[in-house]
Amino acid sequence: MLVSALLTSLGINFGLCVLFFTLYSILRKQPFYYDVYVPRLLVEGTSKRRSRFNLERLIPSPGWVRKAWKLSEEELLSLSGLDAVVYMRIITFSLKVFLVAGIIGIFVILPVNCTGDQLEDIDFSDFSNNSLDVFTISNISSGSKRLWVHFSAVYVVTIFIWYLLYYEYKYISSKRIAYFYSSKPQPHQFTVVVRSIPVSVRSSISDSIETFFKEYHPSTYLSHTVVHRTNKLRGLIKLYKRIVRLQGNSTEHKYGRAGCFGLFGHKVDLVDHYEKKLENIEENVRLEQSELSLAGDEIPAAFVSFKTRYGAATAFHLQQSINPTHWVTEQAPEPHDVYWPFFTSTFFRRWISKLVVIVACILLTILFLLPVIFVQGLTNLSQLEVWLPFLESILTITFVSEVVTGYLPSLILQLFLKAVPPIMELLSSIQGYVSHSDIEKSACNKVLWFTIWNIFFATVFSGSVLYQLSLILDPKNIPARLAVAVPAQASFFIAYVVTSGWTSTSSELFRLIPLIGSLITKPCKSTDDELVVPTIPFHRDIPRLSFFGLLGITYFFLAPLILPFLLVYFCLAYIIYRNQFINVYEPKFETAGKFWPIVHNSMIFSLVLMHCIAVGIFTLKKVSLASTLIFPLPILTLLFNEYCRKRFRPIFIAYSAESLIKKDREDQNDATMDEFFHKLVTAYQDPALMPIQFSTNTDSLHSPLIYSDEV
Amino acid sequence: MLVSALLTSLGINFGLCVLFFTLYSILRKQPFYYDVYVPRLLVEGTSKRRSRFNLERLIPSPGWVRKAWKLSEEELLSLSGLDAVVYMRIITFSLKVFLVAGIIGIFVILPVNCTGDQLEDIDFSDFSNNSLDVFTISNISSGSKRLWVHFSAVYVVTIFIWYLLYYEYKYISSKRIAYFYSSKPQPHQFTVVVRSIPVSVRSSISDSIETFFKEYHPSTYLSHTVVHRTNKLRGLIKLYKRIVRLQGNSTEHKYGRAGCFGLFGHKVDLVDHYEKKLENIEENVRLEQSELSLAGDEIPAAFVSFKTRYGAATAFHLQQSINPTHWVTEQAPEPHDVYWPFFTSTFFRRWISKLVVIVACILLTILFLLPVIFVQGLTNLSQLEVWLPFLESILTITFVSEVVTGYLPSLILQLFLKAVPPIMELLSSIQGYVSHSDIEKSACNKVLWFTIWNIFFATVFSGSVLYQLSLILDPKNIPARLAVAVPAQASFFIAYVVTSGWTSTSSELFRLIPLIGSLITKPCKSTDDELVVPTIPFHRDIPRLSFFGLLGITYFFLAPLILPFLLVYFCLAYIIYRNQFINVYEPKFETAGKFWPIVHNSMIFSLVLMHCIAVGIFTLKKVSLASTLIFPLPILTLLFNEYCRKRFRPIFIAYSAESLIKKDREDQNDATMDEFFHKLVTAYQDPALMPIQFSTNTDSLHSPLIYSDEV
Secondary structure, three states, rough: OOOOHHHHHHHHHHHHHHHHHHHHHHHHHOOOHHHHHHHHHHHHHOOOOOOOOOOOHHHOOOHHHHHHHHHOHHHHHHHHHHHHHHHHHHHHHHHHHHHHHHHHHHHHHHHHHHOOOOOOOOOOHHHHHOHEEEEHHOOOOOOOOOOHHHHHHHHHHHHHHHHHHHHHHHHHHHHHHHHHHOHHHHHHHHHHEEEEEOOOOOOOOHHHHHHHHHHHOOOOEEEEEEOOOOOOHHHHHHOOOOOOHHHHHHHHHHOOOOOOOOHHHHHHHHHHHHHHHHHHHHHHHHHHHHHHHOOOOOEEEEEEEEHHHHHHHHHHHHOOOOOOOOOOOEEEHHHHHHHOOOOOOOHHHHHHHHHHHHHHHHHHHHHHHHHHHHOOOOOOOHHHHHHHHHHHHHHOHHHHHHHHHHHHHHHHHHHHHOOOHHHHHHHHOOOOEEEEHHHHHHHHHHHHHHHHHHHHHHHOOOOOOHHHHHHHHHHHHHHHHHHHHHHHOOHHHHHHHHHHHHHHHHHHHHOOOHHHHHHHHHHHOOOOOOOOOOOHHHHHHHHHHHHHHHHHHHHHHOOOOOHHHHHHHHHHHHHHHHHHHHHHOOOOOOOOOOOOHHHHHHHHHHHHHHHHHHHHHHHOOOOOHHHHHOOHHHHHHHHHHHHHHHHHHHHHHHHHHHHHHHHHHHHHHOOOHHHHHHHHHHHOOOOOOOOOOOOHHHHHHOOOOOOOOOO | OOHOOOOOOHHHHHHHHHHHHHHHHHHHOHHHHHHHHHHHHHHHOOOOOOOOHHHHHOOOOOHHHHHHHOOOOHHHHHHHHHHHHHHHHHHHHHHHHHHHHHHHHHHHHHHHHHOOOOOOOOOOOOHHHEHHHHHHHHOOOOOOHHHHHHHHHHHHHHHHHHHHHHHHHHHHHHHHHHHHHOOOHHHHHEEEEEOOOOOOOOOOHHHHHHHHHHHHHOOEEEEEEEOOOOOHHHHHHHHHHHHHHHHHHHHHHHOOOOOOOOHHHHHHHHHHHHHHHHHHHHHHHHHHHHHHOOOOOOEEEEEEEEEOHHHHHHHHOOOOOOOOOOOEEEEEOOOOHHOOOOOHHHHHHHHHHHHHHHHHHHHHHHHHHHHHHHHHHHHHHHHHHOHHHHHHHHHHHHHHHHHHHHHHHHHHHHHHHOOOOHHHHHHHHHOOOOHHHHHHHHHHHHHHHHHHHHHHHHHHHHOOHHHHHHHHHHHHHHOOOOOOHHHHHHHHHHHHHHHHHHHHHHHHHHHHHHHHHHHHHHOOOOOOOOOOOOOOOOOHHHHHHHHHHHHHHHHHHOOOOHHHHHHHHHHHHHHHHHHHHOOOOOOOOOOOOOOOOHHHHHHHHHHHHHHHHHHHHHHHOOOHHHHHHOHHHHHHHHHHHHHHHHHHHHHOOOOOOOHHHHHHHHHHHOOOHHHHHHHHHOOOHHHHHOOOOOOOOOOOOOOOOOOOOOO
């Protein structure tokens, strides 16, 4: 790729970013778009839809940047919870890493690369016609003493990243413990999920649970809630709600404002029709609910609550039954975090579904290589001309060819990638996790490894599945092959950072897709419809940040030109995500930092990969002493990781006896605990079994709550 | 190798076995050898050294075989504990496997192999000159339909082994639980080992422990014993004991019978000399002990005892401190099972020593290849003649060449292998385990993998470290290379089974080395010396059994001729080890079956290895459909293993809450528990700190026990 192609790509994306920023600065002040740009504030009531018009609203203002910048970590913690803090710390961590790596890269390595004599000299008179390879390590001739500069840089940056990783793990651990200490009593702290409860003929599941826990945890057992199979009921309630909404709309049209299309007489019929249907469904729902409450479709799984956190932890940590596959306990999620639909129950079924999901992931990874191969074809113009000869005439136009090689490949890739996080989330959800947070964590991991495999390796090794497989089966050649292939793709990844990174963050700010969605659906929505505040899709964004981290770490000494672009990306992300946490996203659950270990692992992987490439490069460039001296680095990195795993990992799995008992003691003198325990008994009721407000209000003595979230 | 060479080896070993059996049958009846052949009965007092002579004593009688045969599992359990039962079940498990595999192998596969047409036909007139390869799969020509017989055999035997493995794991699990239910209260059930106790300047370690556990386990905490650094004291006590013994001998010589060498006057001086020295040491020991009791060299590690088993289990399962590397708990071993010398304490030091041991094991494995290469040279006579040309004349003698190729190689190998278990035990002991049983378990694993690697793979791939390494680094060619190399070594391994297997078991019966040792030391020993009953070295014998299992499973369809020899081996082992459990070995510790998972894993490995070889063989023989159809087998085997790991493995790690609480409840009504708790407080006292009986008995108010075992 030539400098000019990079500049074109840069120009397009810079333009897009400026456009998005400007539009955002204007649109966010328009009350019409409040539900897109400040839904959180709207729901919280801090922003009201002001309809008063003034000119200021049309002038883009950067006030939001200042506000986002000034947000302190404590404020962020109270606003969006520890997960948001951890998310922002991933960004600041990357900023720190790439600031140091950037200084070394730009001021030390880049000049060394440029003054190399392997390729042609830089043509300063026609700068944009230089190949980008001039700025990479490829420009250094074999056996050159200059390679020791790269060698030292690898050592310095590795040690710096170790230090930062350790510090960050420690910091987030302490935050996690502090968060626990400062938390109010919460249902999930006192509860465990029990699965694979052995079914006996003589007694119901509920009775078995009561007998078991009263027998073995007499002093701490409080209550339990058996899970019911509510798929059918959930379907009914969904239908019911849709009809209620339709009826509401129709009634509005009937008595209120005129229908927008004037089909008046027809509407009246519809209303009658709905009312009849509603009565039918209400009857069904009521029947079903009462049946279920009477121990109908019980699933051998339950939420068991205890009187102390320590009691719950004991039940979680110890194997309960003689048969380890019975009475399997795990930590309960927060009540609103429970994922009811796939509450798969038996030990064996969960195991099988896990295997199925693994196979599905592998298949997806293999199938996804097809678009990647196509994208690869684009960066190679001459090959494209062979494939599609009729394009030859167009491709000779400089601008077109620059767009095609510089911008189009990563755009197409990115569009395909958009589909991956939802698919992975779906796969994780059928894997048998009981909570949204677990599903998201698992999906996060899946997306991360998918990205690394399908973007990094598939791009580097130009596609072919068989070639990649042959690589796994021939591990001793990995460094050599990496050394040849990785530097060759430097320009592609620089372009990738600019297109995928820059554009994705600025479109995150502009909320392009929600905006379009809102513009389409708004005319048909009634104003009474509840506004749903979105949650940040960690499983989409954390893998992206980690992947850019991987790119930066692996390329910093090969093609330091990537670093300024990465720094810009992380700076943008820093401001934009802070702004989004203030205005847009609301936390749906709180894992208290459980996403950090995923990022830590990905950083360790990046480091080891970088060392592998370094070994290969130094061997290829015939500085065998350097390649030998790199060897201790991956080993030390893995040992460092092992140490961190022992020192910090347990903190992210469960709280220690020390902290649990301390918290329990604090509560002993708390007068509100009785009330809390009273609520705890019903905290894990399936929302589908909650009474809903029926249209005929005569016989409903139930609470009028509608849990719309889960049904 | 020719049939005649095998027959020679067979003849030698059969002769040895008969000799050992006959000698054993005579010698075991001689009172002079009671301490070698029935030490256990001697110590228990069931056998007395009868000095009355009768002729019957000189006639070999097979009475012991009947006695060993009749021993029931319950009797064995009460005699030698669950570990011995598990050990015998490993043998019966192998017997079952190879009985079925043997029937298939000898009656189905062997005829098919023999009637193959790849090699020369069997020459029945000069049977002993046939090559053994005629009986192996090498004799089947490529693409032959007969290979489907082998294919079916692989499937049948694999499924049979799955069934047996599952059944056995289940049976041993149930035995383990039953053993726990029927056990009396034992100190280790109520105790945990706490390590990495944070040292504070203000309070002693003992105080910190008391404060911590009284704070966080107030209802269940009973007492604790801090570990002291007693290396110096242990040395002193050892010296003291030696001198006491020498003094005893001298005194005996002085006042009792005459000295055997008549150096009378010199002895008297010696006695005086010893008495002075003794006083000195006594003073030192007393000083050291009182110093240590006063919180001198405390190690930040302790045994903490609880009032209930459940309390101890809770402390073991839950992370105690906020920092996961502090207050690290693990299950306590039985008091007499504690390994005091290497009570390494800090988290970091243990971690480092573990790494060092891993490196040492790798080095040992690599260095060990040297003798293996030499042995390999012996099976190849022509190469030996090139190396050592002066041997040429001797090697032309048929018998010598048969001994050299058939017998010598595995004998040399076996002698070298003798050194491995003690070395591995030493390595395990510096790895930081707190109990002999853990050390032995770890050593067992090390020896097993060492054997598989250094005997199986090194023999199969003829030595070269680099070649083996290249194999790991090129995994896709493993099946193909195995398929070529494994059948070629069939005759070596048949000879190995006969020499190493048969001879080792019969010399186990004859106790060759203890016999020689006893003959040498007896003249100088006084009769008062305590007779030490040996314990069975599981880390030597279990890997051996597992390795023969691996040989049988991998070779049963390649060279079924190995199976009858294996069956004879396991039959011998069955009778001999039962006899040894009755007469010789006494259990030193009780892991309650924790050795089984090691055997299970090795069986799973053998199966997968066998499938790999089968894939390679069928590809090599151009029956690609068969090699494809084998593929599901290793996958299903690994899934089966995964299932067993979930279903049974937790039972072998810790007992469930259910069983712990049941046992605790039983004890509540037991009147003897008070006494037990009283004893429990001092159960984990370091034996070096126990008062010893001093020669000057005036001021010793202490108990006169001498714990000779540990010091």
